[in-house]
Amino acid sequence: MRSYVRHAAIAAALAFIATTTTITGGAAAQDWPDHAIRMIVPFPAGGSADTLARLLGQTVSQHLAQPIVVDNRPGAGGNIGTEFVAKSPPDGYTFLMTPSSFASQPSLYSKLTWDPVRDFAPVALIATTPNILVVNTAVPAHSVQELVALAKAQPGRLSYASGGVGATNHLAGELFKRMTGADIVHIPYRGNPLAVVDVMNGQVTMMFDFMITSLPHVKEGKLRALAVTGAKRSPQVPDLPTVSEAGVPGYEASTWFAVMAPAGTPQPMIAKLNRELNAALKQPDIEARLTDLGAEPLGGTPDDAAKLLKNEIGKWADVIKSAHIQIE
Numbered sequence: 001m002r003s004y005v006r007h008a009a010i011a012a013a014l015a016f017i018a019t020t021t022t023i024t025g026g027a028a029a030q031d032w033p034d035h036a037i038r039m040i041v042p043f044p045a046g047g048s049a050d051t052l053a054r055l056l057g058q059t060v061s062q063h064l065a066q067p068i069v070v071d072n073r074p075g076a077g078g079n080i081g082t083e084f085v086a087k088s089p090p091d092g093y094t095f096l097m098t099p100s101s102f103a104s105q106p107s108l109y110s111k112l113t114w115d116p117v118r119d120f121a122p123v124a125l126i127a128t129t130p131n132i133l134v135v136n137t138a139v140p141a142h143s144v145q146e147l148v149a150l151a152k153a154q155p156g157r158l159s160y161a162s163g164g165v166g167a168t169n170h171l172a173g174e175l176f177k178r179m180t181g182a183d184i185v186h187i188p189y190r191g192n193p194l195a196v197v198d199v200m201n202g203q204v205t206m207m208f209d210f211m212i213t214s215l216p217h218v219k220e221g222k223l224r225a226l227a228v229t230g231a232k233r234s235p236q237v238p239d240l241p242t243v244s245e246a247g248v249p250g251y252e253a254s255t256w257f258a259v260m261a262p263a264g265t266p267q268p269m270i271a272k273l274n275r276e277l278n279a280a281l282k283q284p285d286i287e288a289r290l291t292d293l294g295a296e297p298l299g300g301t302p303d304d305a306a307k308l309l310k311n312e313i314g315k316w317a318d319v320i321k322s323a324h325i326q327i328e
Contacts, residue, residue: 032092032268032269032272033064033066033092033093034066035066035093036066036067036068036069036093037061037064037066037067037068037069037092037093037094037095038068038069038071038093038094038095039053039057039068039069039070039071039095039096039097039259040071040073040081040082040084040085040094040095040096040097041053041070041071041072041073041074041081041096041097042073042074042075042078042079042080042081042082042084042096042098043072043074043078043081043099044072044074045072048099048129048210048212048255048257048293048295049097049098049099049257050070050072050097051293052097052126052127052257052295053068053070053097054070055286055289056126056277056280056281056286057069057070059280059283059286060273060276060277060280063276063279063280064273064276070097077101077105077108077109077164077166077327078098078099078101078102078105079105079109079112079113079114081096082096082098082102082105082114083113083114085120085260085261085262086113086114086115086119086120086262086263087114087262088262089262090121090261090262090263090264090265090266091265092261092265092266092269092273094261094262095123095259095260095261095273096120096259096260096261097126097257097258097259098257098258098259098260099168099255099256099257100168100254100255100256100257100312101166101167101168102116102258102260102309103116103309103312103313103316104166104168104171104312104313104316104317104320106313106317107313107316107317107320107321108166108320108325108326108327109327109328110326110327110328111328116260116309116313117309117310117313118263119262119263120260120261120262120263121260121261121262121263121264121265121270121302122258122259122260122261122302122303122305122306122309123258123259123260123261123270123273123274123277123302123305124258124259124273124274124277124278124298124299124300124301124302124305125256125257125258125298125299125300125304125305125308126256126257126258126259126277126281126297126298126299127256127257127281127290127295127296127297127298128230128254128255128256128257128295128296128298129210129211129212129230129254129255129256129293129294129295129296130211130228130229130230130234130242130253130254130255130294131168131169131172131208131209131210131211131228131229131253131254131255132208132209132210132211132214132215132218132225132227132228132229132234132237132240133147133176133206133207133208133225133226133227133228133229133243134199134206134207134209134214134217134218134223134224134225134226135147135199135205135206135223135224135226136199136200136201136202136204136205136206136223136224137221137222137223137224138202139205139206139224141226142224142226143226143246143247144226144227144241144243144246144247144248145246145247147206147226148180148182148247148248151180151182151183151184152181152182152183155183156183156185158182158183158184158185158205158206159184159185159186159187159204159205159206160173160176160184160185160186160187160204160205160206160207160208161187161188161189161195161196161198161199161204161206161207162186162187162188162189162195162207162208163188163189163190163191163192163195164188164189164190164191165188165325165327166320166325166327167188168253168255169192169207169208169209169210170186170188170325171253171316171319171320171325172208172229172253173186173208174186174319174320174322174323174325175251175253175319176208176243176248176251176253177323178319178322178323179248179250179251180248184205184206187204192209192210192213193213195207195209196209196213196214196217196223199223200217200222200223208229208253210255210294211228211234211236211294212293212294215236215237215294218237225237225240226240226246227240227241227242227243227245227246228240228241228242228243229242229243229251229252229253229254230242230252230254231244231252231254233245234294235291235296236291236294256298256308256312257295258305258308258309259273259277261273270302271302274301274302277299278299278300281297281298281299282297282299
């Protein structure tokens with residue numbers, strides 16, 4: 001009898017705690033936010049992540065009745081700003097706007113101080129944008145299949161540029177090599193602009209570049225575009241096939257952006273910000289701006305973001321391991 005009473009008392013206490021937590025969390029979400037929110041961007045101002053943070057922050061802040069302050073904390077390939085958010089209090093006032101490199105960093109850096117799953121809670125996917133496979137106009141290849149054939153006929157003679165070791169377009173190139181068996185030499189640069197210049201002047205054969213950087217050069221006839229790297233064709237260049245359509249089935253190397261919160265951030269707050277972000281992404285002016293940037297709005301639930309993150313971590317871990325890429 002005493003055992004029964006003791007168990008009943010424990011059950012009642014646990015139920016009380018759960019109910020109290022639910023009420024407290026709900027009340028906190030209703031009152032949240034009551035002051036400014038910081039959106040950390042782990043890259044310099046003017047980049048894609050920064051542009052998206054400011055574009056969405058302006059709209060969402062109007063609905064939340066509190067400012068969203070974009071705080072750029074660049075350095076170490078995005079690790080400085082990301083680590084700052086990982087170690088921030090999970091109180092709903094610090095978030096991270098991150099590109100897809102978030103998923104590859106753990107495999108690239110041997111001494112990373114944060115973990116994308118352990119230290120973060122996904123809020124929402126924001127947008128995705130494909131890269132564009134471009135070649136120097138003198139290259140005798142006018143399709144992906146011709147490029148692969150050329151690379152296999154001349155092992156080690158073709159090269160591809162990237163914005164740096166471990167950059168998303170470096171990994172896109174390594175995935176291409178892995179899936180085609182082509183021997184193409186990687187030439188890393190300090191940023192995309194210098195890399196694009198050397199592809200145009202013939203110092204490097206090709207590049208998996210950002211759409212916003214290379215597309216103007218393609219339209220001017222300074223580069224030849226062979227395909228886009230996304231899962232489907234880009235509205236900006238609808239006649240250009242995907243790499244998968246053009247002869248490498250299953251290839252995809254898109255850049256995506258997402259908002260993350262420190263692990264432990266109350267779920268009602270995450271849900272509320274998720275709703276506001278999804279609503280903002282459906283606004284015609286924001287959709288039009290994303291199209292101008294070569295991006296497609298995503299949105300969806302926090303679970304959608306978590307599933308994509310899990311898949312991307314595994315995918316790029318395999319590519320990085322097979323290519324023996326490591327950044328100290």
